[in-house]
Amino acid sequence: MATAAPLVVRLLASSVSVASRAGKIVRDVMSKGELGIVEKGKDDYQTEADRSAQTCIISSLASQYPKINIIGEEGSPEHEGEIPSDWLITEGDEEVLKLVCPGDLQGVKEEEVVVWVDPLDGTSEYTQGALMLKRDPWERWKTYMTHPFISMKWYLSLQQSNYGFLEHVTVLIGISVNETPVAGVIHQPYYKEGSGVGKKLGRTIWGLQGAGVGGFSLAPPPSSLIITTTRSHSNPVVEQALQVMNASQVLRVGGAGYKVLQLLEGKASVYVFASPGCKKWDTCAPEAVLAAAGGSLTDVLGHRYKYGPTEPHPNKTGVLAAVNPELHKYALERIPQELKDALAKK
Numbered sequence: 001m002a003t004a005a006p007l008v009v010r011l012l013a014s015s016v017s018v019a020s021r022a023g024k025i026v027r028d029v030m031s032k033g034e035l036g037i038v039e040k041g042k043d044d045y046q047t048e049a050d051r052s053a054q055t056c057i058i059s060s061l062a063s064q065y066p067k068i069n070i071i072g073e074e075g076s077p078e079h080e081g082e083i084p085s086d087w088l089i090t091e092g093d094e095e096v097l098k099l100v101c102p103g104d105l106q107g108v109k110e111e112e113v114v115v116w117v118d119p120l121d122g123t124s125e126y127t128q129g130a131l132m133l134k135r136d137p138w139e140r141w142k143t144y145m146t147h148p149f150i151s152m153k154w155y156l157s158l159q160q161s162n163y164g165f166l167e168h169v170t171v172l173i174g175i176s177v178n179e180t181p182v183a184g185v186i187h188q189p190y191y192k193e194g195s196g197v198g199k200k201l202g203r204t205i206w207g208l209q210g211a212g213v214g215g216f217s218l219a220p221p222p223s224s225l226i227i228t229t230t231r232s233h234s235n236p237v238v239e240q241a242l243q244v245m246n247a248s249q250v251l252r253v254g255g256a257g258y259k260v261l262q263l264l265e266g267k268a269s270v271y272v273f274a275s276p277g278c279k280k281w282d283t284c285a286p287e288a289v290l291a292a293a294g295g296s297l298t299d300v301l302g303h304r305y306k307y308g309p310t311e312p313h314p315n316k317t318g319v320l321a322a323v324n325p326e327l328h329k330y331a332l333e334r335i336p337q338e339l340k341d342a343l344a345k346k
């Protein structure tokens with residue numbers, strides 16, 4: 001008789017399957033066109049997609065693992081009526097179920113696990129991507145034709161950038177044990193593979209400490225220093241930390257999940273965000289995947305965040321992440337001590 005895989009492996013396999021279902025919910029809400037936007041705070045929004053994807057993830061995981069502690073960004077979103085039965089995913093991903101669990105994680109019990117869920121990372125980019133998608137193409141074309149000062153190049157780049165924003169959206173599920181992220185899933189609902197009839201939307205990236213990563217091809221960092229940072233939550237201190245990096249290029253993209261994907265795929269060298277704003281659900285899954293690939297995610301003082309059940313949610317002292325220790329060390333040393341002190345004091 002086959003023995004069941006250890007809890008961490010089963011939980012990761014379940015998270016891979018449910019993240020993909022949640023990603024479909026994210027796309028479906030966008031296709032319906034009614035986002036149901038609620039403003040939670042300054043530059044902080046929630047949509048129907050955030051609420052429904054979280055309901056799908058938490059109800060699926062809680063039904064199978066009743067004793068794990070699950071903390072989601074959207075709290076306990078209200079759901080009208082019964083949860084649709086096809087939101088309850090109980091089949092784990094077959095490939096992940098075959099992973100060999102590292103020895104130190106084999107005996108982990110449900111009570112020792114905290115799962116951090118960000119049902120939609122990059123909500124600003126999701127809502128801005130929607131603006132472009134919702135506008136009638138004919139109306140868009142007419143606007144262009146009646147405005148001779150809008151060049152074709154500008155018009156095309158506008159379309160490209162707005163569609164592009166949707167690629168920044170991810171679904172994040174981070175699994176922590178003893179305050180440390182040990183496994184994680186980054187699902188990208190709008191990742192495009194192929195074209196025409198063979199076109200596939202969405203991909204799921206995972207990582208497990210001691211076992212490695214999957215769902216994409218790990219690439220070495222770029223040959224020149226490329227920084228990735230926020231495009232929607234900048235401020236003068238964030239900019240100061242970028243200036244000192246002496247980078248050849250700064251990429252401004254949405255979401256913590258997407259920025260860590262850029263590190264993993266060799267599109268950026270370091271992720272620098274010298275500001276509060278990110279929360280534990282933004283960094284748990286990306287940190288786990290990055291660590292499984294040999295990298296690290298810390299605050300801008302070089303300290304690791306803790307992911308226990310009673311930890312405060314905000315990542316007060318920012319984010320600094322790289323796919324190897326040398327790049328992380330370089331960036332950490334470049335950030336001026338006064339800037340580190342100022343963030344730590346807040």
Ligand SMILES: Nc1ncnc2c1ncn2[C@@H]1O[C@H](COP(=O)(O)O)[C@@H](O)[C@H]1OP(=O)(O)O
Pocket residue numbers: 042043044045073118120121122123124229230231232233234253254255256273276277278279282
């Ligand atoms: N000031 C902020 N208020 C709310 N959320 C923030 C803030 N700064 C960062 N975040 C969260 O961290 C993610 C990464 O930040 P950024 O895109 O600015 O680099 C954002 O997508 C957002 O997650 P979410 O979209 O899940 O609310």
Ligand SMILES: [Mg+2]
Pocket residue numbers: 044045046073123
């Ligand atoms: Mg949010």
Ligand SMILES: [Mg+2]
Pocket residue numbers: 118120121122256281282
């Ligand atoms: Mg987020």
Ligand SMILES: [Mg+2]
Pocket residue numbers: 050073118119120121122123
């Ligand atoms: Mg979110």
